[in-house]
Amino acid sequence: xxxxxxxAILKKRAAFLQKARQFFIDRGLLEVDVPILNKFAPIDRHxxxxxxxxxxxxxxxxxxxxxxxxxxxxxxxxxxxxVFRKGEKGKNHNPEFTMIEWYRLSVDFFTYIDExxxxxxxxxxxxxxxxxxxxxxxxxxxNIDSITPISLKSCLDxxxxxxxxxxxxxxxxxxxxxxxxxxxEGLTVIYDFPKDQAALAKTYHNGKEEKARRFExxxxxxxxxxxxxxxxxxxxxxxxxxxxxxxxxxxxxxTLEIDPDILEAMDGFPECCGVAIGFDRLLMKALNIDxxxxxxx
Amino acid sequence: xxxxxxNDIRSGMKLEIEKDPYTVIGNEFVKPGKGQAxxxxxIKNLLTGRxxxxxxxxxxxxxxxxxxxxxxxxxxxxxxxxxxxxxNTFEQLTVPFSTIxxxxxxxxxxxxxxxxxxxxxxxxxxxxxxxxxxVTQTDPGARGDTxxxxxxxxxxxxxxxxxxxxxFINQEEKIKVDTRTGEYVSRS
Numbered sequence: 001x002x003x004x005x006x007x008a009i010l011k012k013r014a015a016f017l018q019k020a021r022q023f024f025i026d027r028g029l030l031e032v033d034v035p036i037l038n039k040f041a042p043i044d045r046h047x048x049x050x051x052x053x054x055x056x057x058x059x060x061x062x063x064x065x066x067x068x069x070x071x072x073x074x075x076x077x078x079x080x081x082x083v084f085r086k087g088e089k090g091k092n093h094n095p096e097f098t099m100i101e102w103y104r105l106s107v108d109f110f111t112y113i114d115e116x117x118x119x120x121x122x123x124x125x126x127x128x129x130x131x132x133x134x135x136x137x138x139x140x141x142x143n144i145d146s147i148t149p150i151s152l153k154s155c156l157d158x159x160x161x162x163x164x165x166x167x168x169x170x171x172x173x174x175x176x177x178x179x180x181x182x183x184x185e186g187l188t189v190i191y192d193f194p195k196d197q198a199a200l201a202k203t204y205h206n207g208k209e210e211k212a213r214r215f216e217x218x219x220x221x222x223x224x225x226x227x228x229x230x231x232x233x234x235x236x237x238x239x240x241x242x243x244x245x246x247x248x249x250x251x252x253x254x255t256l257e258i259d260p261d262i263l264e265a266m267d268g269f270p271e272c273c274g275v276a277i278g279f280d281r282l283l284m285k286a287l288n289i290d291x292x293x294x295x296x297x
Numbered sequence: 298x299x300x301x302x303x304n305d306i307r308s309g310m311k312l313e314i315e316k317d318p319y320t321v322i323g324n325e326f327v328k329p330g331k332g333q334a335x336x337x338x339x340i341k342n343l344l345t346g347r348x349x350x351x352x353x354x355x356x357x358x359x360x361x362x363x364x365x366x367x368x369x370x371x372x373x374x375x376x377x378x379x380x381x382x383x384x385n386t387f388e389q390l391t392v393p394f395s396t397i398x399x400x401x402x403x404x405x406x407x408x409x410x411x412x413x414x415x416x417x418x419x420x421x422x423x424x425x426x427x428x429x430x431x432v433t434q435t436d437p438g439a440r441g442d443t444x445x446x447x448x449x450x451x452x453x454x455x456x457x458x459x460x461x462x463x464x465f466i467n468q469e470e471k472i473k474v475d476t477r478t479g480e481y482v483s484r485s
Contacts, residue, residue: 090326
């Protein structure tokens with residue numbers, strides 16, 4: 001890359017960072033800067049943590065740190081942070097990247113989603129937005145009425161997708177068949193995820209079954225945002241983290257201890273929604289650059 | 298045979314999958330927001346030339362294929378195949394015409410070829426990109442053909458290759474050909 005092109009990207013990144021900060025400052029959010037290096041790791045069965053032996057773990061998102069703060073100070077906050085995920089490298093992934101998270105207390109779930117869209121449009125311009133549930137996306141783009149191993153398998157066969165027996169069929173259909181169709185003509189908001197994909201979101205009963213109060217926003221097949229109506233229940237959180245830790249051990253061969261402070265933070269945790277945005281991906285899409293590697297400073 | 302994790306697979310690497318050798322064309326890392334990471338690998342079967350895509354769980358182990366490329370000199374042609382020799386070890390290797398396929402039309406004795414070996418057996422031979430070959434058969438260029446826009450005429454080369462050459466080239470002349478496309482390049 002020429003020095004001029006490099007400088008242009010750096011300038012755009014700087015301008016975007018400033019714009020992001022201003023967005024939050026204008027809305028009265030407090031900027032926080034929770035530690036990147038922690039004694040305990042966040043636990044997600046599919047996200048491998050980078051460990052610094054004898055010292056601690058680099059965070060995969062500032063989520064735990066911010067939640068600990070929220071339980072003490074009841075105020076809206078944001079953080080712009082470098083985060084680390086071992087082994088993730090590709091067109092849309094890098095082991096180190098910049099994440100923007102913000103939390104709003106006592107906000108309606110869909111009102112919060114609107115704010116996230118507003119934030120994204122700040123960088124990508126005004127876009128047409130669709131809201132669609134996880135199940136509707138399977139129906140619309142994969143022609144799957146009810147998600148079962150058999151319906152997933154026949155869908156993959158119909159799309160001539162070849163895979164090994166170790167892959168998770170649900171994630172395979174989602175990434176290979178559904179995702180490329182999301183946000184084709186603007187932004188697509190996916191919500192009502194299956195309850196076992198709740199991560200740290202609340203679940204609720206939609207009249208038919210239990211769903212996760214979680215959303216993702218896509219643009220041109222790329223996930224830009226992942227947000228939750230945040231779980232505030234200590235017992236449920238402990239159960240989920242134990243389950244995640246068990247799967248983490250199976251996937252990555254390491255036992256992670258549950259951070260006692262994140263469980264503690266559930267006492268007095270406020271009603272809130274939170275979101276994580278891949279800042280580099282926003283920049284990629286705004287500049288029409290096809291790979292995250294090309295725009296990292 | 299040594300193993301490699303899907304995350305470490307790069308273009309150009311050779312893999313053995315279901316007992317066939319493949320060359321890697323691409324490896325894409327795919328991951329949903331919350332969910333399993335995959336490597337979507339695009340590979341070309343070195344025996345059939347067929348290109349396929351296969352998705353693996355990220356971190357799955359694959360077997361590297363014992364594929365090597367070596368340079369050997371063509372000694373002579375036999376009834377069913379060509380006999381090559383390694384200039385350094387003087388080892389000889391017979392490659393059947395069924396393996397050589399279309400490249401049979403580029404076989405000239407005493408020329409160095411690239412031989413692709415899989416488990417010590419030849420699976421493909423690659424001729425030099427440019428070869429200088431004698432035109433053994435072509436009709437004399439007829440006057441007036443250029444006016445009609447037909448500037449090329451068919452010819453057969455010493456190896457049996459059928460190519461199109463400019464009308465001003467005569468039989469017994471030597472020309473330079475691009476073996477990738479079979480196109481005339483220049484007089485040699």
